[in-house]
Amino acid sequence: QQQVKQSPQSLIVQKGGISIINCAYENTAFDYFPWYQQFPGKGPALLIAIRPDVSEKKEGRFTISFNKSAKQFSLHIMDSQPGDSATYFCAARKNAGNMLTFGGGTRLMVKP
Amino acid sequence: EPEVTQTPSHQVTQMGQEVILRCVPISNHLYFYWYRQILGQKVEFLVSFYNNEISEKSEIFDDQFSVERPDGSNFTLKIRSTKLEDSAMYFCASSYGTGDTGELFFGEGSRLTVL
Numbered sequence: 396q397q398q399v400k401q402s403p404q405s406l407i408v409q410k411g412g413i414s415i416i417n418c419a420y421e422n423t424a425f426d427y428f429p430w431y432q433q434f435p436g437k438g439p440a441l442l443i444a445i446r447p448d449v450s451e452k453k454e455g456r457f458t459i460s461f462n463k464s465a466k467q468f469s470l471h472i473m474d475s476q477p478g479d480s481a482t483y484f485c486a487a488r489k490n491a492g493n494m495l496t497f498g499g500g501t502r503l504m505v506k507p
Numbered sequence: 508e509p510e511v512t513q514t515p516s517h518q519v520t521q522m523g524q525e526v527i528l529r530c531v532p533i534s535n536h537l538y539f540y541w542y543r544q545i546l547g548q549k550v551e552f553l554v555s556f557y558n559n560e561i562s563e564k565s566e567i568f569d570d571q572f573s574v575e576r577p578d579g580s581n582f583t584l585k586i587r588s589t590k591l592e593d594s595a596m597y598f599c600a601s602s603y604g605t606g607d608t609g610e611l612f613f614g615e616g617s618r619l620t621v622l
Contacts, residue, residue, distance in 0.1 A: 427606075427609075429610075431550075436615065436616075437615055437616075438511070438598050438600075438614050438616050439598070439613050440613065441610055441611070484550060488609075492555070492562075492563055492605070493540070493555055493562075493602060493605050493609050493611070494552045494563050494565075495542075495552060495611065496552070497549045497550040497551070498549060499548070499549045500548075500549055
């Protein structure tokens with residue numbers, strides 16, 4: 396019940412295209428859903444996050460869509476750029492604590 | 508911009524040896540964490556620390572692991588007797604608070620290789 400499942404494991408997108416990464420969770424106690432971006436040799440860095448009281452959150456080219464009834468959320472990267480090439484992790488957290496449960500990661504490559 | 512710093516960046520050790528990984532969290536942060544990432548796998552929670560005590564720990568964080576805040580700036584992870592399967596990247600993180608002030612900031616990691 397603690398798992399967060401992420402797909403796909405890897406993704407190749409052409410420059411200017413839309414990258415879509417999906418996550419699903421089981422634990423209904425989760426109420427904070429961040430996405431992290433990790434470049435090689437670096438730690439994960441918070442990209443964007445959402446709470447389940449909204450269905451969508453947009454920051455620049457990055458959008459989270461949240462479907463509470465399906466217990467799914469996704470990251471959309473519009474106008475993908477080669478600089479977006481990184482590993483993306485979804486995560487979930489119960490508000491009562493600070494422990495993040497991470498998905499398995501998606502390695503995104505944006506081809507020029 | 509304030510950041511979490513970790514040392515060493517890479518440590519190679521023999522199985523059975525003790526290892527200490529060090530972290531300097533962001534100075535006004537109150538909550539400290541260790542996560543690990545085995546090569547090619549997901550990031551896994553180990554432990555959280557607040558007010559000089561462990562607040563949460565995972566099943567991975569067994570008796571071989573311990574954490575300490577020996578002074579006002581450092582936060583350490585000790586592995587008492589390393590095993591081959593402890594080889595991983597260990598990330599320290601810190602946050603100011605929990606909930607809406609609980610954004611985690613991660614360091615760049617310490618790569619541990621156990622031979």
